[in-house]
Amino acid sequence: MTAAQIAPSxxxxxxxxxxxxxxxxxxxxxxxxxxxxxxxxxxxxxxELIPLASPRSAGQPLRWHGQxxxxxxxxxxxxxxxxxVLASAGGAASRQWAPVAxxxxxxxxxxxxxxxxxxxxxxxxxxxxxGAAFAHRGIIANPNCTTILLTLALAPLQARRPIKRVxxxxxxxxxxxxxxxxxxxxTLSRTVLDGGEPVSEVLPHSLAFNLxxxxxxxQANGYxxxxxxxxxxxxxxxxxxxxxxSATCVRVPVLRAHSEAVNIEFLEPFPxxxxxxxxxxxxxxxLLENFETNRFPMPTDVTGRDPVAVGRxxxxxxxxxxxxxxxxxxxxxxxxxLNAVQIAELLLQGPQAGGNV
Numbered sequence: 001m002t003a004a005q006i007a008p009s010x011x012x013x014x015x016x017x018x019x020x021x022x023x024x025x026x027x028x029x030x031x032x033x034x035x036x037x038x039x040x041x042x043x044x045x046x047x048e049l050i051p052l053a054s055p056r057s058a059g060q061p062l063r064w065h066g067q068x069x070x071x072x073x074x075x076x077x078x079x080x081x082x083x084x085v086l087a088s089a090g091g092a093a094s095r096q097w098a099p100v101a102x103x104x105x106x107x108x109x110x111x112x113x114x115x116x117x118x119x120x121x122x123x124x125x126x127x128x129x130x131g132a133a134f135a136h137r138g139i140i141a142n143p144n145c146t147t148i149l150l151t152l153a154l155a156p157l158q159a160r161r162p163i164k165r166v167x168x169x170x171x172x173x174x175x176x177x178x179x180x181x182x183x184x185x186x187t188l189s190r191t192v193l194d195g196g197e198p199v200s201e202v203l204p205h206s207l208a209f210n211l212x213x214x215x216x217x218x219q220a221n222g223y224x225x226x227x228x229x230x231x232x233x234x235x236x237x238x239x240x241x242x243x244x245x246s247a248t249c250v251r252v253p254v255l256r257a258h259s260e261a262v263n264i265e266f267l268e269p270f271p272x273x274x275x276x277x278x279x280x281x282x283x284x285x286x287l288l289e290n291f292e293t294n295r296f297p298m299p300t301d302v303t304g305r306d307p308v309a310v311g312r313x314x315x316x317x318x319x320x321x322x323x324x325x326x327x328x329x330x331x332x333x334x335x336x337x338l339n340a341v342q343i344a345e346l347l348l349q350g351p352q353a354g355g356n357v
Contacts, residue, residue, distance in 0.1 A: 022083065052073070053071050083107070146226070149308050153262065153282075166264050170214075170248070175257075210253060227248065230247040266322065297310065
């Protein structure tokens with residue numbers, strides 16, 4: 001069964017206004033663990049939590065919100081009576097189980113790339129395109145982490161003056177490759193400091209005191225898969241099918257926060273102060289800049305926090321219609337788990353929410 005084969009009535013467009021049965025698929029991963037924390041932090045109305053993972057993790061104990069739970073193996077029966085599934089177990093698992101869960105009546109909010117470009121599946125950043133969530137047919141896709149951070153900065157500017165072209169370079173943390181990559185960065189950094197030779201087993205190269213171009217598969221046009229995700233997903237989320245965007249994605253030795261250098265060309269000049277005021281007022285964005293002290297967003301500013309920090313907004317000296325800016329955001333949080341929980345909260349509020357996340 002594919003996403004397109006799910007009947008439109010398989011799942012409610014909005015979640016019921018009562019405590020929900022919530023399943024987390026991929027609960028043992030870095031994003032799964034963050035989902036657990038966020039559901040508790042944000043007092044999401046959970047009547048029952050169903051922790052799901054692969055058979056090798058099944059049976060392990062899990063402590064959540066004062067309850068002793070047991071991780072269950074994912075199966076078709078595990079979704080019976082579930083209201084919402086927060087899925088973060090990878091594309092293969094999502095392709096197998098998301099349609100099954102949706103057919104059983106759940107709304108699936110999927111963190112993998114499996115359905116993002118499916119024309120029948122909404123791709124949602126609640127602060128940017130909240131209305132899209134209510135066009136779902138059982139599955140809603142959570143965008144790529146770098147795309148989420150980027151669109152939070154682009155959307156308020158595009159709403160004021162049309163964007164012509166975006167050029168972005170990303171500086172992506174180990175967390176984007178999962179919990180094992182984060183642990184490898186810790187381990188290999190100690191190895192280097194102790195005078196040893198770092199040998200990577202999770203990533204293709206050691207990230208310890210190093211960086212390399214993103215390791216997703218290269219395409220025939222010379223761009224990697226990650227870079228094309230930014231192009232295609234940004235176009236879909238912002239409803240700009242002809243947006244010109246070029247990305248260069250880089251892995252850097254940071255644990256869990258991504259950074260992006262963004263050049264935005266508009267159809268006309270955009271006063272810097274006007275852009276600064278728009279971004280300062282934008283939902284999900286935190287303006288952090290002090291030109292006198294050369295203080296702008298850093299990964300440490302956003303690690304473990306919700307906002308995307310934006311700063312160093314300036315006129316592009318090479319183009320009177322272009323601005324430059326810098327941003328940082330927690331990859332596990334707003335780049336993945338938080339965005340998924342916000343989508344679920346949006347469905348609880350109903351179509352009248354209007355993007356109040």
